[in-house]
Amino acid sequence: MTASTRVSGAMGNTRPVLPSLIIFLIFCAIFNDRLYAQPVADPAAELAITKNTPADLGTQLEANLKQNNKCLKCHSREKIKTLESGEELSLQVHRDDFTSSAHGEIACVSCHEAIGSRRHPSKKTNITISSRRDYSVEMNQSCRSCHDKKSTQYEGSIHFSMVGQGSEKAPVCTDCHSAHAVETMTVYQPETGFPCKKCHENIFIAYAESVHGTARISGNVIRDKHIQAPICSDCHRSHEVTAVEIGDTLRSQCFGCHENVPLLHSQWLPNAGTHLDIVSCAVCHAPFAKHRFDLHLYDNIAQVPVNQQESYKLFQQQLQDIEVGGNVDPLAVWKLIEESNETSLPANISLRGRMEVRSGVWAHQIASKSFAVRTCDSCHQAGNRQALDVTVSVPQQDGRIQRFETDREELDSVGAMKSISEFFAIGGNKNRLLDILVLLSLIIGVAIPVGHFTLGQMIKEKLDRGEQ
Amino acid sequence: MNTKLQVLVIDDDAVVGRSFDRVLTNKGYEVATALSGEEGLETIDNRDFDVVFTDIKMPGMDGLEVTERIKARCPWTPVVVITGYGTAENEARASVLGVSGFVNKPLSPEIIESITLKAVNEAKDHTDSHVDIELDVEVHTEATEKVSFATRILAFGKTTGMFLATPFIALGYVFALPLVGLYQFAKLAQEAFKKAHPGAAAKAKKAGVRAKNVGLFFASPFIALGYVIALPFVGFYMFAKLGREAHDKKVLSR
Amino acid sequence: MATKNPEQVQLKSWKKTSDGELYINPLPVRIWHWLHAMGFVVLILTGIQIRYTNLFNVLTFETAVKTHNWVAFAVIANYFIWLGFYLFSDRITVYHPELNPRKFFDKAFEQARYYSYGIFKGERSPHKVQPYDKFNPMQSITYQIVMLLVVPVQFITGIMMWDIKRFESWIAMFGGIQVIDTVHVLVFIFFLSFTMIHAYMGALGQKPSTHFKEMFTGFEEEYEE
Numbered sequence: 027m028t029a030s031t032r033v034s035g036a037m038g039n040t041r042p043v044l045p046s047l048i049i050f051l052i053f054c055a056i057f058n059d060r061l062y063a064q065p066v067a068d069p070a071a072e073l074a075i076t077k078n079t080p081a082d083l084g085t086q087l088e089a090n091l092k093q094n095n096k097c098l099k100c101h102s103r104e105k106i107k108t109l110e111s112g113e114e115l116s117l118q119v120h121r122d123d124f125t126s127s128a129h130g131e132i133a134c135v136s137c138h139e140a141i142g143s144r145r146h147p148s149k150k151t152n153i154t155i156s157s158r159r160d161y162s163v164e165m166n167q168s169c170r171s172c173h174d175k176k177s178t179q180y181e182g183s184i185h186f187s188m189v190g191q192g193s194e195k196a197p198v199c200t201d202c203h204s205a206h207a208v209e210t211m212t213v214y215q216p217e218t219g220f221p222c223k224k225c226h227e228n229i230f231i232a233y234a235e236s237v238h239g240t241a242r243i244s245g246n247v248i249r250d251k252h253i254q255a256p257i258c259s260d261c262h263r264s265h266e267v268t269a270v271e272i273g274d275t276l277r278s279q280c281f282g283c284h285e286n287v288p289l290l291h292s293q294w295l296p297n298a299g300t301h302l303d304i305v306s307c308a309v310c311h312a313p314f315a316k317h318r319f320d321l322h323l324y325d326n327i328a329q330v331p332v333n334q335q336e337s338y339k340l341f342q343q344q345l346q347d348i349e350v351g352g353n354v355d356p357l358a359v360w361k362l363i364e365e366s367n368e369t370s371l372p373a374n375i376s377l378r379g380r381m382e383v384r385s386g387v388w389a390h391q392i393a394s395k396s397f398a399v400r401t402c403d404s405c406h407q408a409g410n411r412q413a414l415d416v417t418v419s420v421p422q423q424d425g426r427i428q429r430f431e432t433d434r435e436e437l438d439s440v441g442a443m444k445s446i447s448e449f450f451a452i453g454g455n456k457n458r459l460l461d462i463l464v465l466l467s468l469i470i471g472v473a474i475p476v477g478h479f480t481l482g483q484m485i486k487e488k489l490d491r492g493e494q
Numbered sequence: 495m496n497t498k499l500q501v502l503v504i505d506d507d508a509v510v511g512r513s514f515d516r517v518l519t520n521k522g523y524e525v526a527t528a529l530s531g532e533e534g535l536e537t538i539d540n541r542d543f544d545v546v547f548t549d550i551k552m553p554g555m556d557g558l559e560v561t562e563r564i565k566a567r568c569p570w571t572p573v574v575v576i577t578g579y580g581t582a583e584n585e586a587r588a589s590v591l592g593v594s595g596f597v598n599k600p601l602s603p604e605i606i607e608s609i610t611l612k613a614v615n616e617a618k619d620h621t622d623s624h625v626d627i628e629l630d631v632e633v634h635t636e637a638t639e640k641v642s643f644a645t646r647i648l649a650f651g652k653t654t655g656m657f658l659a660t661p662f663i664a665l666g667y668v669f670a671l672p673l674v675g676l677y678q679f680a681k682l683a684q685e686a687f688k689k690a691h692p693g694a695a696a697k698a699k700k701a702g703v704r705a706k707n708v709g710l711f712f713a714s715p716f717i718a719l720g721y722v723i724a725l726p727f728v729g730f731y732m733f734a735k736l737g738r739e740a741h742d743k744k745v746l747s748r
Numbered sequence: 749m750a751t752k753n754p755e756q757v758q759l760k761s762w763k764k765t766s767d768g769e770l771y772i773n774p775l776p777v778r779i780w781h782w783l784h785a786m787g788f789v790v791l792i793l794t795g796i797q798i799r800y801t802n803l804f805n806v807l808t809f810e811t812a813v814k815t816h817n818w819v820a821f822a823v824i825a826n827y828f829i830w831l832g833f834y835l836f837s838d839r840i841t842v843y844h845p846e847l848n849p850r851k852f853f854d855k856a857f858e859q860a861r862y863y864s865y866g867i868f869k870g871e872r873s874p875h876k877v878q879p880y881d882k883f884n885p886m887q888s889i890t891y892q893i894v895m896l897l898v899v900p901v902q903f904i905t906g907i908m909m910w911d912i913k914r915f916e917s918w919i920a921m922f923g924g925i926q927v928i929d930t931v932h933v934l935v936f937i938f939f940l941s942f943t944m945i946h947a948y949m950g951a952l953g954q955k956p957s958t959h960f961k962e963m964f965t966g967f968e969e970e971y972e973e
Contacts, residue, residue, distance in 0.1 A: 296813050299913035402809035407801040452909075452929065453801050453809065460933050464799075467937040471944030478863075478948070485868040708835060710844045715896040717845035718889035721852060728853045 090133040097134045098124070111157035123207040137168045159194055165205070166198040179265035195225060222258045232390040233258070236312075256283065280307050305381040308389045310399040315388030317381055317404065318415040321432070323363070324378040332375060332421060345420050354418050354430040377418075381405060384415060406453040498524040499614055500542065504534035504560060505549040505576065510601070514547065517606045531555030535563055543571055545613045547597075550577045550584060558584065561591045572613040576601070586645040589742055648738060772882055773966040776833040780826055781963055787823035788943060791816060795936055817910055824903050830895070841880045843892055856885040867952065877968055894942070898935055905932040 098121050105117040124130060135141060155161045170177040180186050180199070188196035202221040203209070223230040233239045241255035261279040262268070281287055292298035309317055323332035344366070348358045363375050383389050417429040501523050503511045511527030518525050526543075528534035531552055538546070546564055550557035561573045572594035577584065585596065594613045597605060687698065773781070794816040797807050807815070834840050846852040858874045863886075867873070875884035883891060905928050908915040912925060919925055953959040954969070962968045 296817065296910070297912050299911075303913070402813070403801060406798075406809050452813075453798055456799070457930065457933075460930065460937070463934070463937045464940065467941040471941035474941070474945050475948035481864075482868040485865070489869060707838075707840045707844070711834065711840050712896065714843050714845040714888075714892040717847070718892040719897070721845075721849075721856075721889050722893065724849070725853075725856065729857070732853075732857060 087131050090131055094124075094134050107155070109155050109157055109161075113158050115155065115158055115161070119206045127206060127208045128210055129206070129208045136171075137165065139168060162198050162200050162205075163189060166200060169199045176265050179263075183265060183267040185267055197221070197225070226386075228387050229390050230258075232387045236390055236392045237394045238392060254283075277302070277307065304379065305405070306383065306389070308383045308392060309381045311393060311395075312383055312388050312391040313393055313397045313399050315383035315391060316385075316415075318384045318417055320380050320382050320429070321359075321377045321416070321418045322380060323375050323420065326374040326376055331378070342420055342422070349430055354432055359418055405451050498522055499544040501525045501610060502528065502534060502537060502543045502546045504528045504531060504547065504552075504557070506530060506552045507549070510549065510576065513601060513603075514606055517603045518610060521607065523610065531557070531560040531563075534560055535567075538564060538567065538571075542568070545594075545610060546571055546573045547576055548573060550575055550588075558587055558591065561588065561593055565592055572616065574609060574613050586649070589645065645738070648734060651734075770877065770879060770968045771966055772877055772879055772962055772968045774833070774837075774839070775966065776829055778963060778966055780830040780833070783826045784823060784830070787819050787826065788939065790819045791823065792936070792940060792943065794819070799933070820903075820906050820910075824907075827899065827903070839880060842882045843888075843895070845892065846885060846888070852885055856889075859884045859886050863952075872954075898938065902932065902935045902939075905929075905935070 098119060101117055101119045102121045103118065107115045107117055109115055129137075141147070185196045185198075189198060201224075234243065238255045241253060242257060246253055246255050256279075288298060288302060291302060295301055308315060324330075325332050344362055345354070345359065348354055348362060360377060363377065367374055416432050418432050419427045419429045422428050499522060501514065501518060503514045503525060505511055505527075506529055508527070508529060511525070511529075515525040515527065526537055528537050531548070531554055534546070534548065535555075548557040548560045548564075552560075555563075557575055557577075561575065564571060564573055569592070573592075574595045574597055575584075575588050575593050576597050576599060588596070594616055595609060597609045684698065684702070687694070794807065794812045797804070797812040798809065798816060801809050801812075834843060846855070855874070862871060862874050873884065908919055908928050909925070909932065912919065919928055922928055922931075950959045950963075951957075953962075958969060
């Protein structure tokens, strides 16, 4: 880095700092006593506060707009840069879009720090950008400087971990919020499905036809009552989007609005609490969905499903090893669990079962209550369950779930008593050995009376003959 | 001729003789008693008996020796051995000597009556064959071997079973020990209480009976389970015993 | 028995009727027995329906489960009639164990011999039914185990499965819901043949009706030679 760039960097920074300092002093004068009561005031925190003070807004705004005008002078015109990847990147920023956006009053250089602190890129400096995607990912770092909390939330999301894994599709901030026409999501019309629909179109269509979607589109009115029907982010959360299979995040989202669900179910459904734990809402409330019986790993000590924590890494690798063509043997999984519980794992893991719908599309086709399935047979009848998929699901490092198909016969085996001891659907799982014993018992129950009676007749006959 | 059946009881414990006397006297038997083997043999020399009972453990001549001598003098006389503890060796020896049966102490009137009747009847049935046995020495030795083999197996089973059962029995005692201790303690306390409050004693006794009743009630399924588990073993043992008896009988009747 | 139990003397009055019949089964026992019997039949039938929905559908699963639950609670409540009666009656001796193993085994084998041979020859049962000693040794161990062990196990496992969530920690203690269910089914399997054999043996009295009459009226007829 040359000396001149360092100077220009210092020059560029002086302007916003000066008024801030003045405000800071005024602030200190007003809140004198309170400030002294605190040990040391963090200057950064103070800055953050001053940013939002109305008194400061005018001055800052003026300065920002003045500077932004300089940028927009060129960038409001159409300009295209060819990137290393051969893609074309438009350098145009529509003035109105930007100035009316949520960031309209913020200086361009607040985000484009590199340009602010260095010389503007030119053919001479030859600053290169490898691809649009890389540039987006890189630029999203700057969001954190103001939106620290949201950024942290985002970093806990499945989207973020997919980006880290090199996914080209997983969204970064600008993919949903756009780069310059930034608005808070609340002003978008979520009925159009933007932005989730961009990637999750099938699911959005399913949602739009569901009881939630239709209510939302018809203006949140159901049976003449005004309700707030949920949109994607209401259940999946906007920034820390997670795979719904993990934990009971989703179920608690349902209960968030339908708070009397446990009570209503307990009025007619035996073992309502257990059903709500084991059967996902969509299994009954998406009446056309096909079902899947999923075995997942459960941490008995922490009392949560096993997640993508580092401590399970070895275990997850071992699980990959026992996979044969996308299939695993639940007994082998269980054996692995047993071994791991004894040696390496920090927790006590077991397999737990859960009834789910077979795809995300079905999970969103929640119908009105009157269409919900109220027959027990779909799970509690052994014959019906033959059409059921059985999977073993394992959380991956990126937070997604990897599913292995497994032999459904395994559920009826004697071994299942140990391998999935926490799950049992009466009439659904049937231990074949017990069936044999039932038959045997019936036979004994008939054979002993009949045998005894016959023996009696035979002995009596013999005795009678003897007497004659 | 005296129509009454003659019974001799040889036992160093006079009570045994007296109880035979009491049970059998009015039922067509005449009971003579002897307090030692020597005395018994003396009595036999003087008159004939239809059945002789002898205790196995006596000072001086023991029951088996007495049997041997009786059999030497009058082999047709049935001898029944009374034992307090049947050991396999004793039984084996006695079988060889041609003992008609064993009877275990304690003796009830019913047992005394039935065993006497049985011994007398069997003696009647086998009167003829006994003569053969006396003469056929070779068959006798062969029988001895057979009997000892069968009894040896049984003896082995018994000792091994006892050995294997030992830890469980011991464990039972270990569990029972504190309970027994508690019971003793309670008994002591109860006596002290009785002395202190003579009036309340009856009430306490009633409560004690009740507690015992309820305790037995709730303990019953576990005891019953014990019986259920033991039942096949006992059944097997009974079968083995029956089989052995039949075998011995067959061998002796040859 | 008579010498053992001094209380028996004062109760002599109801021991025998003018016809020479013995009062064997007091009212609470009879009420309990028949309610229990009806309940058990319903429980066995609904239980089979619950387990084998794929084979037949006389009741819907939901109806079967709900019937099973309600009848089960009635049977449990009924059990306490039995328990209460015996706990607070001097007839508790009926359920007392024979503490002398020798005596027990002798009598038990005698009884077994009777059932496998003697009964056909028209012999009389070696066990004489008495108000304080109602059961023969085979019966007594069977009923002790059934009433004080097996039936409670069935109740407890059933109650656990009735509300899995509430008894979660207990279920975990016994090794999970699969274990609980398996025990419940095993006991059911036992009761399936037990009930049939029980009914058959009920007809093995002097006349086929003897024991049934005894269970309805409480009186046992005097044995007729």
